[in-house]
Amino acid sequence: MSGTTSGDGDPGAGPSDELLDLNLLENGPPATPTAPASPGAPDRAAGALVEERLTATQRSLLDQLGTTDRPRFDPGLGPELRHELETSLQGAAEAYDQWWTAANPPRDDEEPRFDPLFVSKHKISQVHGCETRYLADEQEAFTWTVATARGIVSHKAIELSIAWRGQPTPLDLVHGAIDRLESDPYARVAEFLQTLDEATRAELMAQANDRVAAFFDGFPPLRRQWRPVTEARVRADLADDRIVLSGKVDLSLGYARGDEAGRVLLDMKTGAPAPTHVDDLRFYALLETLKSGTPPRMLVNYYLDGGEARTEAVTEDLLWSTAQRTVDAVGKIVELRTAHREPNLKVGPACRWCVLRETCDTGREYLEELAAS
Numbered sequence: 001m002s003g004t005t006s007g008d009g010d011p012g013a014g015p016s017d018e019l020l021d022l023n024l025l026e027n028g029p030p031a032t033p034t035a036p037a038s039p040g041a042p043d044r045a046a047g048a049l050v051e052e053r054l055t056a057t058q059r060s061l062l063d064q065l066g067t068t069d070r071p072r073f074d075p076g077l078g079p080e081l082r083h084e085l086e087t088s089l090q091g092a093a094e095a096y097d098q099w100w101t102a103a104n105p106p107r108d109d110e111e112p113r114f115d116p117l118f119v120s121k122h123k124i125s126q127v128h129g130c131e132t133r134y135l136a137d138e139q140e141a142f143t144w145t146v147a148t149a150r151g152i153v154s155h156k157a158i159e160l161s162i163a164w165r166g167q168p169t170p171l172d173l174v175h176g177a178i179d180r181l182e183s184d185p186y187a188r189v190a191e192f193l194q195t196l197d198e199a200t201r202a203e204l205m206a207q208a209n210d211r212v213a214a215f216f217d218g219f220p221p222l223r224r225q226w227r228p229v230t231e232a233r234v235r236a237d238l239a240d241d242r243i244v245l246s247g248k249v250d251l252s253l254g255y256a257r258g259d260e261a262g263r264v265l266l267d268m269k270t271g272a273p274a275p276t277h278v279d280d281l282r283f284y285a286l287l288e289t290l291k292s293g294t295p296p297r298m299l300v301n302y303y304l305d306g307g308e309a310r311t312e313a314v315t316e317d318l319l320w321s322t323a324q325r326t327v328d329a330v331g332k333i334v335e336l337r338t339a340h341r342e343p344n345l346k347v348g349p350a351c352r353w354c355v356l357r358e359t360c361d362t363g364r365e366y367l368e369e370l371a372a373s
């Protein structure tokens with residue numbers, strides 16, 4: 001098994017010399033010095049000026065993210081994790097494949113085909129919670145709404161801010177984001193955006209604007225040198241491509257240098273922190289390790305309402321336990337989908353949003369007790 005060590009980085013460098021591992025000051029002026037890259041960045045002519053003009057919250061976040069502690073990971077870790085996942089998922093992949101083929105037999109003139117099992121952070125989290133709710137949600141068709149579209153719109157707006165010339169307001173960026181997404185033939189949300197009535201479009205803009213403004217209030221202006229990527233895709237095709245682990249990270253910053261970790265993965269959240277938020281980012285860290293071979297160095301849940309970042313350093317143990325949690329989740333999903341066992345009922349805060357909350361006696365009792373206490 002591979003080991004983790006703390007990287008040296010630049011021995012003379014402190015957080016303000018290599019912020020986010022990305023040389024904020026060393027890189028000097030950005031590509032377009034007269035054009036601030038994002039709202040709240042009045043002058044990008046010198047890195048030092050950018051630093052001076054940060055709010056206390058932005059400064060604090062930059063200090064948190066800009067630590068020069070960059071761990072080194074054994075280059076064998078990624079392949080070892082992949083091998084473990086491949087081996088451990090074989091049984092579930094075969095069971096799912098057999099069940100799917102029996103349910104969808106090919107015609108005589110048709111090549112055998114299979115439908116991979118897509119597993120996301122959301123499904124993993126759900127199946128480790130109330131399995132009955134997981135199955136109920138599986139049967140609900142996904143629909144675009146203001147609530148499901150505002151995240152993608154606000155992430156696009158933040159992406160646009162990186163290269164937008166002048167001093168756009170958050171609403172300018174949201175407007176630009178909607179324009180681009182609705183004309184993007186590859187954007188799944190495009191049709192929803194094209195058919196919005198005026199009031200719903202205004203509501204979507206207002207909610208996305210709220211998120212983008214909150215992001216720029218608390219987050220230091222993004223610089224190109226940090227290599228920011230919004231909605232960064234991560235994916236692993238495993239067990240002869242029959243199991244696909246996939247997801248999209250809200251914001252990825254930085255990059256690895258060989259076996260030295262440098263990337264920061266960040267999810268933006270509204271509302272209160274929850275333990276599942278930590279697990280979600282760990283899953284992305286696992287996929288990023290499988291993808292690039294070097295793990296990210298830090299995971300950040302950024303809570304927009306309070307401008308608070310909760311960070312976690314990535315370790316080898318974290319990645320192995322996440323791999324095990326993922327294997328366990330896939331096993332449960334396959335058992336439940338192929339009807340090899342009955343789903344359990346597990347009460348918790350999620351009962352409030354469960355589609356079965358009106359009909360599930362266990363959940364109803366729990367919510368009544370909660371309301372009375």
Ligand code: SF4
Binds near residue numbers: 347362
């Ligand atoms: S109401 Fe609660 S216990 Fe019942 S199915 Fe939903 S999540 Fe599970």
